[in-house]
Structure formats: C-alpha cells, structure tokens
Amino acid sequence: MYSCPSCGRSDIEKTDTCSCGADLTLLRHLDAVCDAWFNRALGCLAEGEEGRALEWLSACCAGRPSDAGAALALAKVWARLGHWREASSALSRAADIDPCIEGLEAVRQAIQEGLSPAAKPPKERAGAGSARGRAGEGRKKIPKKASKRRRKRGR
Numbered sequence: 260m261y262s263c264p265s266c267g268r269s270d271i272e273k274t275d276t277c278s279c280g281a282d283l284t285l286l287r288h289l290d291a292v293c294d295a296w297f298n299r300a301l302g303c304l305a306e307g308e309e310g311r312a313l314e315w316l317s318a319c320c321a322g323r324p325s326d327a328g329a330a331l332a333l334a335k336v337w338a339r340l341g342h343w344r345e346a347s348s349a350l351s352r353a354a355d356i357d358p359c360i361e362g363l364e365a366v367r368q369a370i371q372e373g374l375s376p377a378a379k380p381p382k383e384r385a386g387a388g389s390a391r392g393r394a395g396e397g398r399k400k401i402p403k404k405a406s407k408r409r410r411k412r413g414r
C-alpha cells in the first residue's frame with residue numbers, strides 16, 4: 260500500500276526497516292491509522308452520516324493515496340449525496356490506482372446516470388426517431404442540490 264519514502268521500494272509491507280536502511284515504523288503506523296479512519300467512515304455510513312463519512316474517507320485518501328478502495332468509497336458517498344462531479348473525480352482516482360477494483364463499473368454507471376439523467380441506454384430510445392427535431396432540449400440541466408454548503412472556517 261505504500262512505498263519507501265527514501266528509495267521508493269514498494270515491497271516493504273510488514274517490515275520496520277527498508278533494505279536501504281530507512282525507518283518505516285511511522286509509515287506502518289500511518290497505514291494502521293488509515294485503516295481505522297476507513298472503518299470510522301463505514302461506521303458513519305451505517306448510521307446515515309454521509310458528511311462525517313466523507314471526512315474520514317478524505318483523511319484516509321490523503322494519508323494513503325494508493326488506497327483504491329477508499330477512493331471508490333469516497334466516490335460512492337459523493338454520488339449518494341448527488342455531488343456527481345466530485346463523485347466522478349474520486350472515481351477516476353480509484354480507477355487510476357486500480358482499474359480492476361471490484362465495484363468500479365457499478366459506481367461508474369451510477370455516476371454516469373447521475374451526471375446525465377436524460378441519457379438513457381439506446382434500446383429505450385429506439386423508435387423515438389422523429390423526436391430529434393427539438394434542438395436544445397436534449398440535455399437536462401442538473402439541479403444544484405440544496406445540501407451544497409460552504410465549509411465554514413473557524414476564526
């Protein structure tokens with residue numbers, strides 16, 4: 260999940276010292292902390308607290324940028340909140356890290372539908388050939404969610 264900050268070696272899990280001599284104990288601690296954050300996020304999701312889950316997942320993604328599962332979970336939560344652009348961004352990060360991660364396609368599809376609710380699969384549009392004349396009506400605008408809030412800064 261992480262690589263040596265000193266020499267870049269990647270097969271260093273479960274060791275406290277890299278072969279180059281770098282001390283990896285802090286990294287290992289960080290890895291464990293990220294696991295804990297991820298689990299906090301899952302707990303929040305189970306209780307319907309998506310906002311809190313976003314915080315924990317964001318922390319996890321920042322602490323462990325190679326965590327495709329955390330990025331994908333982040334995409335799911337953004338999608339659940341209707342923030343499709345953020346969801347899409349998190350999804351592409353997950354795909355960059357691990358293109359084969361389980362659940363990627365399902366989330367991608369959900370986001371696609373969220374981004375363009377008017378675009379239905381071709382088979383549902385079959386037979387609607389004459390309806391194409393109305394220019395400008397093809398695309399629906401996505402309404403901004405009322406839940407979109409600015410983050411408040413402490414003073």
Ligand SMILES: [Zn+2]
Pocket residue numbers: 263264265266267268277278279280281
């Ligand atoms: Zn090293």
